[in-house]
Amino acid sequence: MGAESFFFYLFGVIVLAGALGVVVMSNPVYSAISLVLCFFALAGEYVLLHAHFVAAAQVLVYAGAIMVLFLFVIMLMNPTPADAREAGGSALLGWLLGGLFFAAIFVALITARLPGSLPVRSEVSGYFGSVEQIGAELFTRYLWPFETAGVILLVGIVGVVVLARLHRKEG
């Protein structure tokens, strides 16, 4: 096993553990910290893919800015830890169905004859993944999606303002 696949599996395990922690932890602060862990390991995977800029953005934007906001909101709201026992029978059903689904996918995956290798783009140069290339792609080929993303953010902001003001008395 080469160093690259070693780090791939290492980061992969951390990503999965972090993601599982987000769902399983009963204290929302722990969930948020697990998410930070998940994001950091994901950034590691990006580095392995030569996507250095994306990795840096992942750490700065997600693990940094967004998670700090998450933690702020969680601490402002100060929610009580969720009690898993309240769910009762439906939790059992959930585990059962989830387990069955997992088993089905697992069986399908090991019986499916996956082709040996995925198509590989041969021409990966040092230029790949650089800020320069991402900028060039964003403003040429992906110009229209880039502009549309702005509309999505705007709709989100307007929506939040509307929902926040919805229950305030008029006048």
Next chain:
Amino acid sequence: MHAVLAPSFTSADFWAIAPVTFLVFCGLAVLLLDAFFPRREHEWLAYLSIASLLLTGALASWLQGCASREALSGMLLTDPLSHFAVLTLLVAAALSCISSLGYLREMRADRAEYYGLLLLCTAGAMLMVQAGDLVMIFLGLETMSIALYVLVAMRPDNRLSTEASLKYFLLGAFTSALLLFGMALVYGGSGGQTNLGEILATLQSSSAGTSPVVLIAGAILVLLGFLFKVAVVPFHMWAPDVYLGAPTNVTAFMATGVKAAAFVVLLRLVGLSSAMTVFRGHLADVLWVLAALSMTVGNLVALQQTSVKRMLAYSSITHAGYMLVGVLTFLTSSGELATRGTGSVLFYLVAYVLMNLGAFGVVALLGREGEEGDNLQCFKGLSRNRPLVALAMAVLMFSLAGIPPSAGFMGKFYLFAAGLKAGYVWLVVLALLNSAISVFYYLRVVMLMYMQQPEGEYRKAETCQVCASCGLALTSLGVVLLGILPGGFLHYALESARSLLP
């Protein structure tokens, strides 16, 4: 030094994005106008919104001549199919705006942001139907959905509305995750393509070393996402609750415009999937079962509803099942028959849009003082109190049931004829049986309106309902016209459908 792609933005690109950009600016203008000129009543913004929707339609039709088939490096398609879908969407949004006149004030939900968000939502749906790239499909879908989550929650102090919004949000987020994961798999499996045309080219030259398993897994997830959005059984659980809780005019737009947009994208994706020969047969089997289930389950549950909104929600699941017959025809046949399958879906979509906008419009007209008029009781003896509204509702119900001469009948006729030609005899028989069952619950409304005495005093509306009634008249006239003279329109639908074939 590396070669940097030269930015290219031609005038053809500009004309291609002009309609949707115009609509986005109109949405922003409506939002800002309310901030600068606040008034207690916001009906003037409704008129402005209707005008901007119509102008967008005119602009799109005018520019259709000078635009090429795709623009902005294949991100945006301006083929006849997307033009057809855009016009359908704009009509749906405009009619939903008309039905909100009066209704929103009656519901104490008259807010200026409603109109701005509706325009932005329509722009998102336009982006989605015009998308020539998986990235754009996703971005359009998100723009549309985020606006819808808010629109659904617009009724203040109403638990049903909040519940509907939360349900729609959670399932929408789930769907987006499926869709995005599927898109990532398709990207990996096709050798790094997101452009629909390039993916198709890769699929057709299957010796190019693509990996079918990853591609198929991706295609399944992407299709699943859109089957959720068009609400076919078993992905329909959200629809009745969301349709019931949302303000009626929003429900009208969700059941028509949004569904039409999702169906058009579904057609594009199914067109791609039919190039995967291994996958095509299996997909056809699955769609067959989904179509049969949707028709039957939707119908049987609709029989038991006492709320007309819920009844229409289940009936919309049934209609999605009927339309899957046309999608199946498109998937498994080639040449002229495939065009007929798609064309009949497009024709039915327009008929369906008109019928449902009208029916939800009637429900909106009956809303009084913060209470919805969607209970079957509200329709008792309506022909005495509001003869014209009752007449329009009767026309729409006959059309939904598929009784000639109406758009619903012609639409079903074309769909089932194409399905029979493609060899789906049993599915068409099931669809016909289901149409017969559906007559019962549609005509129950007509019977209540015409053969029963009104219960209690008829409450007059506080607001002027002239405009909303005019919208109702337009939809019923459209339904009758499409039923009597379907030829020209069918030709248009078939011409639009032709652009889907490579």
